[in-house]
Structures are given as structure tokens and as C-alpha cells.
Amino acid sequence: MTPENRTLLLDFEKPLFELEARINQIRELAEENNVDVSEQIRQLEARAVQLRQEIFSGLSPGQRLQLARHPRRPSTLDYIQAISDEWMELHGDRGGSDDPALVGGVGRLGGCSVVMLGHQKGRDTKDNIARNFGQASPGGYRKALRLMEHADRFGMPILTFIDTPGAWAGVKAEQLGQGEAIAYNLREMFKFDVPIICTVIGEGGSGGALGIGVGERLLMFEHSVYTVATPEACAAILWRDAAKAPEAAAALKMTALDLKELGIIDQILLEPVGGAHSDPLTAASILKEALLQNLETLNQMTPGQRRELRYQKFRSIGVFTELSA
Incomplete structure (x- = not known):
């Protein structure tokens, strides 16, 4: 193992x-x-x-979070380049912005024309700063919507890849309408006629993940996480102590196994033993097979059936019990 890889070694x-x-x-x-x-x-x-096998079959939620954030974990562009037959990145939201934290374009998958887009983190500190650590701005979500509207207009399935700790939460983001941009995406994604498959490839955080996360199918890699807030933020809110992040991670039920049991996600994609970063090509092959299988099923439905499936999927999220007096 090289000195660089040794510094990336996780405790477990x-x-x-x-x-x-x-x-x-x-x-x-x-x-x-x-x-x-x-x-x-x-x-x-x-x-x-x-x-x-013993180590990676018994990971705690906090340890899975470490894997989801691993700097060598395959990114959106890594997966797109590995699974697509052809690929052309498109830029700009047509409003003066081109957010590098959210990338997308047109390509071919298994002979089918598709639009692929997702959050993009960096490999090192310099790249992460340029990509804003995968935290998209309002312009990023508007760019994503422009690409999805293009896909719907030309009958191309939409494939999104989620990997963000959350949307950019800076003052400038609020001034530019961060909440409105995400909310508008949510509303519009429910209207599209084409198949939409969303995959959590790393860290899925809060509204930043939801902004490209509405679809008939929600897939999730085995060691990814999907949560309303980061464990650090949750711990700071509940206990006023960010050091309690491991307890928050367990309480949030953010792992793929938890979310499959709760009915939030549709399919868990098993990773190579050691995590996706240990064998990126095998992880990409697993992702491609799952996407093709789900596309085959969704393409057999009518647009109305797909919209209804999408609607019912989100209507059924969140179970509560009313107690009588």
C-alpha cells in the first residue's frame, strides 16, 4: 500500500x-x-x-457513513464514464450559471439514449473546493431541471446519481433562491412522462439529495447513506454535541438496510467486499445491470402508469398511528 493510500485507511x-x-x-x-x-x-x-468479509458484513451506521464519504469512492462522472456507451456533458442553466457540483449530459446506456446527471465531489482538497464538496447551488438544480426537461421532450429516460452532504447552505445560495430551486425540481419531476431512476451512490443528504431524487425507482449502494440531515448536524441539534454523531447515525436509520425495511428505497446494490472504492469497475458493472433491468420494466409502462407509480411511492413514505383519547 502506498503512503497516500495508507493515509486514507479507515480505523476498522x-x-x-x-x-x-x-x-x-x-x-x-x-x-x-x-x-x-x-x-x-x-x-x-x-x-x-x-x-x-467479517469486517464489512458487520459495519455500524457510522462506519458505513465513513465508507460513503471515502475520498476514493467512485463519483458520478466515474460511474457515467464506466457504464455509458457514449457520453457528452452539457453545461449551464441558461441563466448565467454552470455549477460544477452538479454535472449532467446525454449518453447511451445499453443502446438506449438517456440523460444522466448527479452530484460531483472532488478527489482532493483543491478539486473539492472547485466542486464545493458536492453541495450544489440553485444554478446547479436549475441546470439539472433543464437537462431533465430536455430528456422529457425527446423521450429519453432520466438517470440521477445522488452523492451530497446537502445543498449549498451559504447566504448567497439563499439570495439566489435555493429553496425555490429545489422545490420547483420536486414539483416538475412528478410531471415527467419518461422513466426516472435515482441511485444513491455515496452520501444522500437532505433537500440537496431530494432535488434530483424524485423517481419511480430509488436504488442505493450497500454502503451508502440517505438521511434528512448529517449525523453531525443532528447531534448538534439534539444533544448540542457533534461528538455524538455515531449515536445520531444509528438513530437516523440512514443505511440501505434500514431504508429498504422502511420502504423508502426499492433496491440495494451490493458492493464488492471492501466497498465500491476497492473495486470500482465491479461496482459500475453492478450499477449498470440494475439500471438496465429497471429500465426494461419501466419502459413497458405507459407515461400515466409511471407518473402514478412515482406519486404513490412518495405518498406512502412516512407511517404514523393516531391514538384515540
């Missing part, structure tokens, strides 16, 4: 890293001294595989 991954480092050390010593330790190495490698 350290036992696995130490075991793999020991295996490499034994292998190098054996080669230098011309000693056959293939059987011992085979046993240690089997143990490493077992340990990896």
Missing part, C-alpha cells in the same frame, strides 16, 4: 491492512531466502479474505 480497516502487510513481508522474506512457505501464505490469505 487497520487489522486487515496489518494482516495483508504481514503476508507481503513473509512472501518477500521467503523469496530472498529461497524458502517455500506457499502453504502458510495460502492459509494467511484465506484468513485475510475471511477477516475482510
Whole structure:
């Protein structure tokens, strides 16, 4: 492992890293001294595989959040370039803005013309600053709406990829109408005739995620999160202590398993053992297969059936019980 990758190591991954480092050390010593330790190495490698499965099958909500925020986790552009046959990015909201935190364009998926768009985070500090850490401005949501209207006009399915801690919450964003831009997107997305499939690929936070999150199908990667507020914000509000973020993460029910059980999402996309960042091409292949399967089903419906499915999906979210006096 390179020094750069070592700094990106998560706490719960350290036992696995130490075991793999020991295996490499034994292998190098054996080669230098011309000693056959293939059987011992085979046993240690089997143990490493077992340990990896144990670690990643029993992650807490807080640990899944760490994976969702991993700087090497595949981004919207990574997935688009991996799954599309052709791809052309389009720019601008036709109002003077071109937000780099929300990207989109036209492409082909499995021979079908589609519009793909989503939040885009950066790879390093400089790139993250340029992308505003994936927190879209009002212009970003208006650009997304322009692309979705284009898709609806020309009968192209809409595929959105959600990966944001939330919409940009700066004073300038409010001055430019952040709340109005998101609300307008919500209303308009319910009207579109074409299929809409939304996928949470990393961190889905608050209205920033919902601004491109209305569709007949909501998919979610295994180690992604989808929540009304970040655990840090939730902890600061409830306990006035951001250090209680792990407790907030558990209480928010923000993991894919929780949300599938609650009926919020439709499908969990399993990730390679070790997370999507450990094998991005396999993760992209899993995503592409799921999108094609869902598109095949949705394309068999009429526009009216798709709009009704979309409407009923969101009407059924949120269950309450009325207690009599």
C-alpha cells in the first residue's frame, strides 16, 4: 500500500491492512531466502479474505457513513464514464450559471439514449473546493431541471446519481433562491412522462439529495447513506454535541438496510467486499445491470402508469398511528 493510500485507511480497516502487510513481508522474506512457505501464505490469505468479509458484513451506521464519504469512492462522472456507451456533458442553466457540483449530459446506456446527471465531489482538497464538496447551488438544480426537461421532450429516460452532504447552505445560495430551486425540481419531476431512476451512490443528504431524487425507482449502494440531515448536524441539534454523531447515525436509520425495511428505497446494490472504492469497475458493472433491468420494466409502462407509480411511492413514505383519547 502506498503512503497516500495508507493515509486514507479507515480505523476498522487497520487489522486487515496489518494482516495483508504481514503476508507481503513473509512472501518477500521467503523469496530472498529461497524458502517455500506457499502453504502458510495460502492459509494467511484465506484468513485475510475471511477477516475482510467479517469486517464489512458487520459495519455500524457510522462506519458505513465513513465508507460513503471515502475520498476514493467512485463519483458520478466515474460511474457515467464506466457504464455509458457514449457520453457528452452539457453545461449551464441558461441563466448565467454552470455549477460544477452538479454535472449532467446525454449518453447511451445499453443502446438506449438517456440523460444522466448527479452530484460531483472532488478527489482532493483543491478539486473539492472547485466542486464545493458536492453541495450544489440553485444554478446547479436549475441546470439539472433543464437537462431533465430536455430528456422529457425527446423521450429519453432520466438517470440521477445522488452523492451530497446537502445543498449549498451559504447566504448567497439563499439570495439566489435555493429553496425555490429545489422545490420547483420536486414539483416538475412528478410531471415527467419518461422513466426516472435515482441511485444513491455515496452520501444522500437532505433537500440537496431530494432535488434530483424524485423517481419511480430509488436504488442505493450497500454502503451508502440517505438521511434528512448529517449525523453531525443532528447531534448538534439534539444533544448540542457533534461528538455524538455515531449515536445520531444509528438513530437516523440512514443505511440501505434500514431504508429498504422502511420502504423508502426499492433496491440495494451490493458492493464488492471492501466497498465500491476497492473495486470500482465491479461496482459500475453492478450499477449498470440494475439500471438496465429497471429500465426494461419501466419502459413497458405507459407515461400515466409511471407518473402514478412515482406519486404513490412518495405518498406512502412516512407511517404514523393516531391514538384515540
